[in-house]
Amino acid sequence: MIIGIPRETRAGETRVAATPETVKKLAASGKHPLVVEASAGTMASFPDSEFAAAGAKIGSAAEAFGADIVLKVRGPTAAELPGLKRGALLIGLLNPFDAAAMAACAATGVSGFALEWLPRITRAQSMDVLSSQANIAGYKAVMIAADIYTRFMPMLMTAAGTVKAARVLILGVGVAGLQAIATAKRLGAVIEASDVRPSVKDQVESLGAKWVDVPYANDEERKIAEGVGGYARPMPPEWMARQAEIIHERCKSVDILITTALIPGRPAPKLIRADTVAAMKPGAVIVDLAVEQGGNVEGAELDQIVNKAGVKIVGFGNLPARVATDASALYARNVLNFLSLSLNPKSGEFAVPKDDEIVKATLVCENGAVVPRN
Numbered sequence: 054m055i056i057g058i059p060r061e062t063r064a065g066e067t068r069v070a071a072t073p074e075t076v077k078k079l080a081a082s083g084k085h086p087l088v089v090e091a092s093a094g095t096m097a098s099f100p101d102s103e104f105a106a107a108g109a110k111i112g113s114a115a116e117a118f119g120a121d122i123v124l125k126v127r128g129p130t131a132a133e134l135p136g137l138k139r140g141a142l143l144i145g146l147l148n149p150f151d152a153a154a155m156a157a158c159a160a161t162g163v164s165g166f167a168l169e170w171l172p173r174i175t176r177a178q179s180m181d182v183l184s185s186q187a188n189i190a191g192y193k194a195v196m197i198a199a200d201i202y203t204r205f206m207p208m209l210m211t212a213a214g215t216v217k218a219a220r221v222l223i224l225g226v227g228v229a230g231l232q233a234i235a236t237a238k239r240l241g242a243v244i245e246a247s248d249v250r251p252s253v254k255d256q257v258e259s260l261g262a263k264w265v266d267v268p269y270a271n272d273e274e275r276k277i278a279e280g281v282g283g284y285a286r287p288m289p290p291e292w293m294a295r296q297a298e299i300i301h302e303r304c305k306s307v308d309i310l311i312t313t314a315l316i317p318g319r320p321a322p323k324l325i326r327a328d329t330v331a332a333m334k335p336g337a338v339i340v341d342l343a344v345e346q347g348g349n350v351e352g353a354e355l356d357q358i359v360n361k362a363g364v365k366i367v368g369f370g371n372l373p374a375r376v377a378t379d380a381s382a383l384y385a386r387n388v389l390n391f392l393s394l395s396l397n398p399k400s401g402e403f404a405v406p407k408d409d410e411i412v413k414a415t416l417v418c419e420n421g422a423v424v425p426r427n
């Protein structure tokens with residue numbers, strides 16, 4: 054089996070699906086040659102020479118896409134699809150919610166594995182690309198906010214007087230939100246956080262942040278809020294209205310607002326209205342991590358900083374790509390762990406365990422057809 058690692062070509066994508074570390078492990082058995090497309094790792098600071106030293110051949114895009122196992126970060130573009138070989142394994146963030154992209158991928162005849170659909174079970178944690186990348190996004194969101202914010206984050210007592218600590222509000226406390234709390238905490242900010250899922254309260258408080266409670270009016274609301282499989286579900290409009298009012302009041306005194314709320318396969322819930330932005334202090338900074346799914350904040354625009362009467366709304370997409378080296382390192386390890394279900398890196402034995410629940414959950418297309426999702 055030839056393992057190919059193409060260069061990512063989508064705009065702004067700097068990551069690479071394998072690193073010299075993972076290439077070395079995959080090359081260990083000597084049974085499966087690796088082809089890394091020239092400059093695939095350059096944007097993530099992994100030069101071709103390091104891939105070559107780890108045991109890969111540096112080749113063309115055609116060679117990398119034409120491999121038996123193709124490791125990608127993002128799903129292939131229309132221009133890349135024809136380069137895939139029928140029967141090959143394709144592993145990456147294939148965007149399984151996009152039916153047209155899935156149909157196009159299936160038409161190539163590859164067996165496609167979409168890592169977005171890894172089940173959230175203990176055994177899959179080491180493969181969980183959504184977690185590894187959300188963790189980075191949460192960190193980077195705070196770094197970006199701190200950079201744009203025109204004041205200090207920590208409280209400072211200086212000879213020239215005292216500087217107040219920044220007040221940070223984090224909405225949506227999944228993997229990204231938890232890392233945002235931890236990072237802002239290290240910078241000395243005073244933090245509040247909220248989420249729809251009640252189980253998050255203890256995690257927020259254990260990180261030293263204050264929980265902003267949005268009460269449930271009845272058992273039905275509470276049941277929906279618990280979510281499914283670790284993910285949130287859309288809340289009833291009455292709860293969303295109650296949340297908007299509570300958050301509106303909090304936002305009046307907030308310096309930095311970071312929103313990360315997502316519901317898989319749906320547009321991001323709108324949490325911040327335009328009048329809430331208007332009620333915030335001049336100089337406040339909002340970072341909307343959900344901007345690629347439509348945004349949590351009214352007025353956020355993809356890859357823009359929108360200035361609304363002195364309140365800056367940052368809508369940068371793909372934050373992990375702004376931490377390209379570590380994002381690639383973690384992603385590549387996730388991919389190696391996923392591939393190891395089928396390919397033993399030490400012995401080189403290869404067999405896809407079709408009955409494995411992780412394999413079954415992620416297989417999105419095979420033999421020219423999209424695999425129906427139940």
Ligand code: NAD
Binds near residue numbers: 178183184226315
């Ligand atoms: P996500 O990216 O899908 O969503 C981010 C957060 O937004 C979630 O916490 C969600 O509850 C919240 N949210 C959605 N709608 C909201 C609303 N209207 N208002 C406020 N918040 C809203 O979530 P995620 O980061 O992928 O993680 C979800 C959970 O899964 C976390 O608790 C995480 O710890 C858990 N997890 C478990 C495993 C595992 O067990 N293997 C692996 C990864 C994550």
